[in-house]
Amino acid sequence: METPGKPSDKILCEGCGTFIEVLDEALLLELHETTDKHMVTSPCVDTHGQYTLPPVFLHLECWEELENAMAKRAEDTPKRPAKHLAYFCNICEGEIDKDSPFSVISYGSIVVSKRTPNGKAEHEFKPGQSSRIACADCLMSVVDEYLPGWDELHQLIEEPEEDEDESNEN
Numbered sequence: 377m378e379t380p381g382k383p384s385d386k387i388l389c390e391g392c393g394t395f396i397e398v399l400d401e402a403l404l405l406e407l408h409e410t411t412d413k414h415m416v417t418s419p420c421v422d423t424h425g426q427y428t429l430p431p432v433f434l435h436l437e438c439w440e441e442l443e444n445a446m447a448k449r450a451e452d453t454p455k456r457p458a459k460h461l462a463y464f465c466n467i468c469e470g471e472i473d474k475d476s477p478f479s480v481i482s483y484g485s486i487v488v489s490k491r492t493p494n495g496k497a498e499h500e501f502k503p504g505q506s507s508r509i510a511c512a513d514c515l516m517s518v519v520d521e522y523l524p525g526w527d528e529l530h531q532l533i534e535e536p537e538e539d540e541d542e543s544n545e546n
């Protein structure tokens with residue numbers, strides 16, 4: 377089935393760098409934080425309301441590769457106990473502190489939206505029912521290799537084993 381007109385704004389997969397086609401299973405990865413006492417979470421934003429890290433999309437297969445890599449590395453990484461336990465990581469089962477950012481993974485698919493005012497069909501992510509969370513330690517273990525767009529995560533998360541060398545190179 378072809379859609380009338382040329383779909384614009386195709387969505388790129390952060391993992392393999394190719395477009396995610398319509399009806400492909402995909403997921404949205406966002407950095408969240410716990411924002412109040414009731415453990416409500418929302419995407420991390422800076423003082424200007426901009427995303428701290430840009431939300432990224434991935435093919436389901438590309439994510440599974442990443443998740444396998446995280447799970448493998450988690451076996452060799454000692455878990456840090458949370459001071460104020462908020463959640464458990466769905467990857468390593470480690471504790472997530474309420475003051476620590478973590479990622480929310482929303483599963484869904486790519487659909488063509490018909491409601492743009494200029495008549496152009498646009499691709500958009502449609503979240504499904506399920507979502508999971510991954511702790512910052514799990515993300516950090518794969519960010520260099522799989523998520524180049526999220527390399528600033530290193531500056532956001534305290535790494536206890538390493539010296540806190542905060543050089544701004546931007």
Ligand SMILES: [Zn+2]
Pocket residue numbers: 389390391392393394434435438
């Ligand atoms: Zn991909």
Ligand SMILES: [Zn+2]
Pocket residue numbers: 450465466467468469470510511512513514515
């Ligand atoms: Zn984890």
